[in-house]
Amino acid sequence: MAHPWTTPIPSRVFFTKGVGRHRYKAQSLELAFRHAGIEKYNLVQVSGILPARCKIIPVTEAIRELSPGQIAFGVISESSSDEPNRLLCAGIGVALPIRDQYGYISEHHGFGMTEEKIGDYVEDMAATMLATTLGIEFDPQYNYDERKEIYRMSGNIVRTRNIVQTAEGDKKGLWNSVVAAAVFLM
Numbered sequence: 001m002a003h004p005w006t007t008p009i010p011s012r013v014f015f016t017k018g019v020g021r022h023r024y025k026a027q028s029l030e031l032a033f034r035h036a037g038i039e040k041y042n043l044v045q046v047s048g049i050l051p052a053r054c055k056i057i058p059v060t061e062a063i064r065e066l067s068p069g070q071i072a073f074g075v076i077s078e079s080s081s082d083e084p085n086r087l088l089c090a091g092i093g094v095a096l097p098i099r100d101q102y103g104y105i106s107e108h109h110g111f112g113m114t115e116e117k118i119g120d121y122v123e124d125m126a127a128t129m130l131a132t133t134l135g136i137e138f139d140p141q142y143n144y145d146e147r148k149e150i151y152r153m154s155g156n157i158v159r160t161r162n163i164v165q166t167a168e169g170d171k172k173g174l175w176n177s178v179v180a181a182a183v184f185l186m
Contacts, residue, residue, distance in 0.1 A: 010073070010184035012055045013105075014062035015092060017165035017180045025080055028175035032078070032165075036179050040068040043183070048075050048105035048126070050094060054184075062185055074183035077107035081176060086169035089113040090180040093122025093162045095130040104129040105182050119162040127160050 016038060020031025033039040037059055066072060077090040090109045097103045106125035108118060165178040 008186040009051050010054055010186055011051075012057050012062070012185040013050065013182055014057050014059045014185070015094075015163040015180075015182050016059045017090070017163050018178070019165055019167045020177045021167075021170055021174050023174055025082070025175045025177070028177040029078065029080060029179070032177040032179040036181060037063050038072070038074075038181060038183060041066055041070050041072040041183075043076060043181070044071060044073045045076055046073045046184075048107065048129075048182075050096070050103035050105050052097075052100050052102050054103075057185075062183065065185060072183050072185075074181050075105045075107050076179065076181045077109045078177060078179045079109040079111065080178075081111065081169050082173050083169045084171050084173055086176075087112050087114075087166060088169065088176055088178045089115075089118045089164065089166045090178040091118040091122040091162055091164035092180045092182050093119070093124070093126040093160065094182065095123070095126035095160050097130055097134070101134070104133075107180070109178075113166070115164050115166050118164045118166070122164070123160040123162045 016036040018032040018035030020028040022028040079088040079090045093106045095104045104126045106122050108122050165180050167176045167178050
């Protein structure tokens with residue numbers, strides 16, 4: 001029997017991203033969450049464990065199940081700047097293991113990374129965390145493409161994926177915000 005204080009284990013997850021621009025930082029972040037479709041929820045940041053058998057669902061399907069004001073748990077990455085031409089980035093990576101094993105979700109945010117670069121970075125982080133948990137031996141000096149092949153050949157990491165959002169700082173100095181998130185449903 002579960003303890004009455006036990007939180008349910010998420011059975012589904014969805015990935016989303018957004019960008020916002022406004023003269024105020026808080027409003028630009030609100031607009032980024034709105035663009036991502038998750039501005040109506042009370043988001044609680046959690047670490048990046050993907051429960052075993054947690055199904056990935058489309059954002060449109062997930063949003064229909066959530067109610068405004070509902071508490072939703074997720075891994076959230078966000079970045080903001082009012083510096084003209086500054087490249088902002090936010091990314092979520094996931095490493096999916098064999099069916100009955102938990103996986104990892106990673107997040108990174110910052111500046112100066114292209115979509116491809118941050119996508120590879122967050123996938124690499126998630127896959128590396130999962131690989132070390134599973135005892136997969138690899139040389140961290142290898143580039144991600146080489147390690148990805150080692151991970152897949154182990155038979156324990158089924159696939160990796162990412163969702164990232166980048167934006168270039170407004171030339172007139174407005175605040176830009178980017179967000180990427182993995183949001184869990186119970």
